Every structure is written in structure tokens, then in C-alpha cells.
Amino acid sequence: MRNGHEHLVSMLVHNKPGVMRKVANLFARRGFNISSITVGESETPGLSRLVIMVKGDDRTIEQIEKQAYKLVEVVKVTPIDPLPENRVEREMALIKVKFEGDKQELFQLVEIFRGKIIDVSREGAIIEITGSRSKVEAFIDLLPEKQVEEIARTGIVAMNRWNVKEKEGF
Template identity: 45%
Template sequence: MYQTYILAFIVENKPGVLYKISNMFRRRSFNIESLTVGPTENEDFARMTITVKGNENMMEQLTKQTNKLMEVIKVTVLNKKNTVMREIALIKIFTVDSKTRSDIIQYVDIFRGHIIDVSPESLIVEMTGESNKIDAFIELSRPFGIKELARTGVTALKRGIGENKK
């Protein structure tokens, strides 16, 4: 049975690395569910967080293959129990009247989100947290009418002290 895995990569921060890694996923018929990339505390390296569905054997194969790439410093399959994970979503929601606007504002407060833009016909909400929290807010907001939605994908760090070397 397939489940969701979160892979954390430390890679060389140079052009073409994202292409090489994503191409490896493509050649092995893995669909990347989400992808975040950014520089680390050391400007020579970048951190990539990739969410993918598969089974344990597939993840073992994938980590072995990606570890063979020269530009990959380290790849780790993150465990949800010892990992801090966050995602950001921007959600533009229709507000046809003051009652709707009031209800949405109340939901945003309950979910500890932020209203970052207001117009006569819509609100833009910023929601940060674990994916299941964002999913729940989106489902609650659907009856109001979601005009636009943008999600960053999961970014994650392993708890405790980590190393950026092979």
C-alpha cells in the first residue's frame, strides 16, 4: 500500500541540480506531490523537501539512487514523529455579504490564520501549519466559494541536532 513520504535533501546550490533530481523521479515514474527548495545556512548548499507517494521498498530504492548523484550531499526519509513540518496556503474566498465575511473571519481566528488582503468581494487568507490543518480549513471554506488557492508544499526539519554531510 502506498503512503506519503517526505524526503529531505541537502544538495549543492548550483544550476541544474533540481533538474537532475526531478528527472530521476520522472524516469522512475514517481509523481512529486510537493516540492520546496531554498538555500541553507551555508550558501553553498540548498535544502529540498519532496513529498511523494510510494512504499518502503520504493523509498529505499529512490534514496539509494539519489545518493549516487554527485550534487546530493545527503538524503533523509523524514519520520513524522521526529520532524517539524509546515506548509503555507494563500486562499482567496468569496465574500458575498457581511454575514459570510464574518463567518470566514471567525474560522480564520479558530484556525489561527491571518487575513492578508480585503476587497469588497473577497478575502485572502494566509494559513500556516501542518497539511491536515490546511486541508481542514480549505474544506470548511469551500461552501463559501474559493476563488483562488496557492500552496507552498511541505517544508520540514528533523528535530534535534542534524548534520549536512554524507
């Protein structure tokens, strides 16, 4: 992985089989590690939106944009502003936790993080945490490692706030 910081990129692409693979291959060929990728239908019929997080410097991110536009399936590439105050970002995690000791302590932690208990049994609970990536990671870090049975994360979805003007390139 190259030096730099994490960048979020939103891509509007044709909703066809194999498009996500082509985009992922583009990143892999350039030596970038995708740390998060989400895809879903967009506001435009026939188009999907990919939100990708990748680590790199500003120069390498410019290359991603140029290369992405070479793929005929890519309609638009939009950088997500790196400043947290200029974007809205969410990730969701489901966490299967074994009960050990005081259950109330776990339930209080869930409440503090505004999470939800999705399922509960005698053995444990499945918890949903939604928020910024740092919030999700902070919650997971506070759980005793031996109690965490399984974690499933969605990846990040993000968009620029209304006050952020679209930039030409990165």
C-alpha cells in the same frame, strides 16, 4: 503511482541551475509522483535543501535514496520520520475568497485556524493559513467551494525533531 504511504525526504544539494530538474527527473524515471517539493538555501553556503513528498512503500523509498546519491549534485539524503510527533512540518497557503453572506463567519473561521487576513476588499479577502498539511487542507475543506477563487500553496517544509536520531537509510 505506486501503493504505499507518503514519505518526506530532505536532500542537501549544490545550489546550481538545473539541480532541481535532475532530482525531479530521477523521481519521474522511477515512476514516483512528487506531491510536494520545496527548495531554498540551507545553513551551508552554496548548498540548498530540497524537501520532497512522494508516495511509495519502504522498498521504493530505499531506491530513491540509492539513486539520489548517484547524482553528483546530491550531498546528503535524510528521511524525515513518518511519525508526526517526531517531526516538525509546515505548509503555507494563500487563499482568495469571495465574500458571500456573513463575512464574520469567514473571519471567525480564520481566527479558529490562527490564520491571517492578508488583504481585504469589498469583493473578498486573501487569507494566509500556515501549519501542518492536514491543517491547511482542513481549512480549505471548510470553505464553500463557490467562494474560493484561487489557492496558492508553498509545499511542505519539514525536519526531524531534536530527539530523532539520524537513521541509516530508510
